[in-house]
Amino acid sequence: MNHFRTNLGRTTLAVAGATVVAGVSLAAFAETRHPAVETLVEMGYPAPQEGELVHIPPTMADLEASDLHPETKQVIRRGYDLFTNTQQLRGENVFNDMNCSSCHLGEGRQPFSAPVWAAAVTLPNYRGKNDHVNNLEERIAGCFAYSMNGTPPEYGSDDMLALTAYHQWLAKGAPMYPDQPIYGRGFPHPDRPEELSYENGQALYAENCAVCHSEDGSGLYQDGEYVFPAPWGDGSNNWGAGIVRLFTAAGFIKNNMPLGQPLSLSDQEAWDIAYYMNSQERPQDPRYTGDVAETLERFGPTFHRHSLYGQEGPNGDILADHANWGEKGDEVKPWNVGQPRFEELKAQ
Known part of the structure; x- marks a missing residue:
């Protein structure tokens, strides 16, 4: 272990x-x-x-x-x-x-x-x-x-x-398709503050997160063994992962971070760290069409309306305006992305 x-x-x-x-x-x-x-x-x-x-x-x-x-x-x-x-x-x-x-x-x-x-x-x-x-x-x-x-x-x-x-x-013992709300489900997020601060998030990350996840977000290895994950960069999730949504990241951070100290950050602090973390680059969304604006137009009204995908980043660059696929390169294509189902039912 x-x-x-x-x-x-x-x-x-x-x-x-x-x-x-x-x-x-x-x-x-x-x-x-x-x-x-x-x-x-x-x-x-x-x-x-x-x-x-x-x-x-x-x-x-x-x-x-x-x-x-x-x-x-x-x-x-x-x-x-x-x-x-x-x-x-x-x-x-x-x-x-x-x-x-x-x-x-x-x-x-x-x-x-x-x-x-x-x-x-x-x-x-x-x-x-x-x-x-x-x-x-x-x-x-x-x-x-x-x-x-x-x-x-x-x-x-x-x-x-x-x-x-x-x-x-x-799930043993839990009812299928429960009628009741599920206690503790997901990453319940705190209410979003009126303003989010990149600078405050950066300072809070350095104070609370960098010891495990590194200043540059590359995560932590010890003796060549993976210890803590990378919150951004090539070792992290790509732009299509659920945690790139600010409210999901804020909910995870508020309820679980720093590890062993859940609920120790204020709502504002959790949101600011999420904003800072998700303003950093990571591998491209597998649904990328070859153009970030086109991809944003397609998924902006749904998934990416909660992320910073295609928005201006801290250095003035457009986030995700790249064809960087991380370690998997451009040869590995996840077979389950973009596969329609039940088309015959929708046609009825």
């Missing part, structure tokens, strides 16, 4: 240690709070609202104690291993310094850090990013294409099956 994964284990918000059965879900009421949720509230996170779905994902220890077939357990273990050490697919499916657990902290279980079990019970569903109904495999494929700046494992492949099995294991 590398240093990064060990640190995540220490800062998982007591959810893992508090799980007592393999998957617990309940509609939230004050008198039925799970101990893990009590810990979250003590740390400053909001208490569940009445009627919210609270799900405590099972652990890998729960997996070993379960009655699942040994072969099934083996596949779920493989999914866990891929999720927490996606770098083992470097050069094949991953072309940057990211693991799945770089964004989905606590092994994908942590509330307010986009816990991934929610995808397993809310998909298939429509996704505006690609304008069609996505299943769980396609949602994971999107993370490879954008957040990993790579190309996904094929549908139905051993690696994709393992990843989906791990997601579904974490």
Whole structure:
């Protein structure tokens, strides 16, 4: 286990240690709070609202104690291993310094850090990013294409099956297509301040973030081993990843950063750091048409209206006005980008 994964284990918000059965879900009421949720509230996170779905994902220890077939357990273990050490697919499916657990902290279980079990019970569903109904495999494929700046494992492949099995294991006990809002889902973002400050974000980044992610945003390696991810540059996610949206970055930072000190930054500070971080260059969006203005015209009304893509950067240059694809170069094309689906249904 590398240093990064060990640190995540220490800062998982007591959810893992508090799980007592393999998957617990309940509609939230004050008198039925799970101990893990009590810990979250003590740390400053909001208490569940009445009627919210609270799900405590099972652990890998729960997996070993379960009655699942040994072969099934083996596949779920493989999914866990891929999720927490996606770098083992470097050069094949991953072309940057990211693991799945770089964004989905606590092994994908942590509330307010986009816990991934929610995808397993809310998909298939429509996704505006690609304008069609996505299943769980396609949602994971999107993370490879954008957040990993790579190309996904094929549908139905051993690696994709393992990843989906791990997601579904974490969802054990949660209802499919829940009618209630999900407690701790996504990266809930604070209200956006009236003004954002690049200069303040730069100073705050140097003070709070650079020790792990480096002054130049290149991340941190120790003895040649990946430790902390790069928030920008060729080792980071590309311009199509969800975290390039300012509100997503602000929500992640507010709820999870600095690591081990969640909720320690003010709303303004979280937004300013997000603004500074997302004003830096990174590999091109795989949906790039060859012209940044044309790409912005196509995706500006939807996805990129929340990012700085195609806007003037701190040096006066237009952000993303380049054909830099990072480590993957221009030969690797993610197979899942721009693939329409259900065209015959839309034609009816």
